[in-house]
Amino acid sequence: MKNKIRIICGLLVFTLLVSTTSWFTSNASAVTSDSTSLDTVILTTKIGNGKGEINYSDSMQGGGEGPEAFTVTDDDTIYIVDNVNKRVNLYQDGKFIYDIDTPYIVYVRSIVVSQEMIFLMDYDAGKIYVIDMKGNLVQDIALPDDMESYLMQKLYVSEDGNVWLYYENNYSGNISKGINYSYLVSDMASGKKTCLEGFTKNKGNTYTVVMEGTNSASINSNSNIKLTTNELLGNLQILDVDNNDCLYVDLFEQIDTSIVFGEYTVRKYLGDKCLGIASIDLENYYFMPNNVLEISEDGGLYQIKCFDDRIQVIRKDFVTFENFKSNISEIKKEALEADFISSSSNAVAETINVPNTVNETMDNAIDCCLLKWTYTANNAKNPDSNNVTTPDYLAIASKPSDQVGIPYCWGGFDGLDTHSSSSWTSFLDAMSKNIFAGNIKTSSGEWQGGTAGFDCSGFVSSTAGFTSKLSTTKLASSTYTKSISESNRSIYDMYVKAGSHVLYYVGTSTNGISSREATTSGDDKTKLYTRSMTALSGYSLRRFNGW
Numbered sequence: 001m002k003n004k005i006r007i008i009c010g011l012l013v014f015t016l017l018v019s020t021t022s023w024f025t026s027n028a029s030a031v032t033s034d035s036t037s038l039d040t041v042i043l044t045t046k047i048g049n050g051k052g053e054i055n056y057s058d059s060m061q062g063g064g065e066g067p068e069a070f071t072v073t074d075d076d077t078i079y080i081v082d083n084v085n086k087r088v089n090l091y092q093d094g095k096f097i098y099d100i101d102t103p104y105i106v107y108v109r110s111i112v113v114s115q116e117m118i119f120l121m122d123y124d125a126g127k128i129y130v131i132d133m134k135g136n137l138v139q140d141i142a143l144p145d146d147m148e149s150y151l152m153q154k155l156y157v158s159e160d161g162n163v164w165l166y167y168e169n170n171y172s173g174n175i176s177k178g179i180n181y182s183y184l185v186s187d188m189a190s191g192k193k194t195c196l197e198g199f200t201k202n203k204g205n206t207y208t209v210v211m212e213g214t215n216s217a218s219i220n221s222n223s224n225i226k227l228t229t230n231e232l233l234g235n236l237q238i239l240d241v242d243n244n245d246c247l248y249v250d251l252f253e254q255i256d257t258s259i260v261f262g263e264y265t266v267r268k269y270l271g272d273k274c275l276g277i278a279s280i281d282l283e284n285y286y287f288m289p290n291n292v293l294e295i296s297e298d299g300g301l302y303q304i305k306c307f308d309d310r311i312q313v314i315r316k317d318f319v320t321f322e323n324f325k326s327n328i329s330e331i332k333k334e335a336l337e338a339d340f341i342s343s344s345s346n347a348v349a350e351t352i353n354v355p356n357t358v359n360e361t362m363d364n365a366i367d368c369c370l371l372k373w374t375y376t377a378n379n380a381k382n383p384d385s386n387n388v389t390t391p392d393y394l395a396i397a398s399k400p401s402d403q404v405g406i407p408y409c410w411g412g413f414d415g416l417d418t419h420s421s422s423s424w425t426s427f428l429d430a431m432s433k434n435i436f437a438g439n440i441k442t443s444s445g446e447w448q449g450g451t452a453g454f455d456c457s458g459f460v461s462s463t464a465g466f467t468s469k470l471s472t473t474k475l476a477s478s479t480y481t482k483s484i485s486e487s488n489r490s491i492y493d494m495y496v497k498a499g500s501h502v503l504y505y506v507g508t509s510t511n512g513i514s515s516r517e518a519t520t521s522g523d524d525k526t527k528l529y530t531r532s533m534t535a536l537s538g539y540s541l542r543r544f545n546g547w
Helices: 002-018 185-189 328-345 358-369 427-432 456-463
Strands: 040-046 070-072 078-082 087-092 095-101 108-114 117-122 127-132 137-142 152-157 163-167 181-184 195-197 206-213 216-220 224-228 232-241 247-254 262-270 273-279 293-295 301-306 310-316 372-375 401-404 481-483 494-497 501-509 512-519 525-532 540-544
Touching: 040 078, 040 087, 070 108, 070 293, 070 301, 078 108, 078 310, 108 152, 117 152, 127 185, 137 185, 163 185, 181 185, 195 206, 206 232, 216 232, 224 247, 232 262, 232 293, 262 328, 328 481, 358 456, 358 501, 358 512, 358 525, 372 427, 456 501, 456 512, 501 525
Parallel strands: none
Antiparallel strands: 040 310, 070 078, 078 087, 087 095, 108 117, 117 127, 127 137, 152 163, 163 181, 181 195, 206 216, 216 224, 232 247, 247 262, 262 273, 293 301, 301 310, 372 401, 481 540, 494 501, 494 540, 501 512, 512 525
């Protein structure tokens, strides 16, 4: 209930502040070529489990897993967190140096290095780990009880070497509405809270993002930076501030269509002057992290690209504001054409309305994410080790142990009152009958008998009131859903990529959305989560017929 109230209140406040959607783009003029031709690949590594390699999850069904956190230090050492192999890999001069085993991590979304210590922000565990360069775990810092892990944004280092947690404003307590806050990590370790408004980096300068509409905003600091666009603002995020007090901001200019299309750039400012713009290429990703960019202390801009057969780190270059060529017109044309083709190809003679109302669907989704149950040794007896894999978080859980949320199960349809097999009536009934909890082996082709839980489309189908499971392809079709433009988005509309993943939109986040979903990202289960708009690039926004 606490999560439900917070999301609804956040939406009401956000609607009063900036309307239903929040998207950002630039007003850069177009004259010459973009900056991508100036990029330099500084690291290429293979996919796998070997030394120096980085791995992905079994498949990208349900969202999937991969490297979500990397950083580059002043001595050009690259640190990449391998969430699948549970380690941190270090590279220099394009070569692997060594790795640090971190078997305790769940899903790390941010890493920084300061004073010979490595700090890891474990998004799903709600923890910050501090380890030394030899791999020893120095501190295990849990988020305070009154803070939520899904609101953790990133770690950053101030000029004095202190590490701060940049945290999403949840519109509660005594903090100012619409402003994110920074918390000093060292104080969190001792149970204290040193909290500063906005992003505070060097010389006491504080940077706060103020939304002024769906296509305009300002960044308040020692200078006032104005940002406007003719499109929508999908992302507007402070990336970092370098040693020369240059501010770096990423912008995702989103087209107002049902398919997530846009132009992604990084702006470099000194005071209120834009010194340069870099284009960020989002094509050819096999796995799309929520954050693909990092700024080094000396002002280097780096992008991680996750192909199907390799991972690269690329040093990006900037062109001057005057020489930047925006591709937004071409992207808009492509987006409108794709939207038209999608709508035309999905046209059907008969449509089927969703059984439940929006409120009924919302209540069911929240109840599934907060469902309490007991995991026992009987629920861990694998019925087929060749085709069934235990969800990661259950693989390390005690037996018995109290659990919250329904585990991800490929092909599963086991919810509050739906089931994958006639041998049980619900997920709780399946657990009481000693059925295996979950299955994250999404390459197994179909639902495996003797397993119980939800996959992404099973979660959406069940909570919406359908009596049989709909695939992501069906959920993306006009038979069951209709296209919705970003400016008309409402809670419990869905983002769907046919054949891959589907999730409910439940609110806005600093650089994207809050979601409820059954996912293989992080803890493999139903949960409240966040996704950046760049991570949703290529997804379609749809609404159930009948709403």
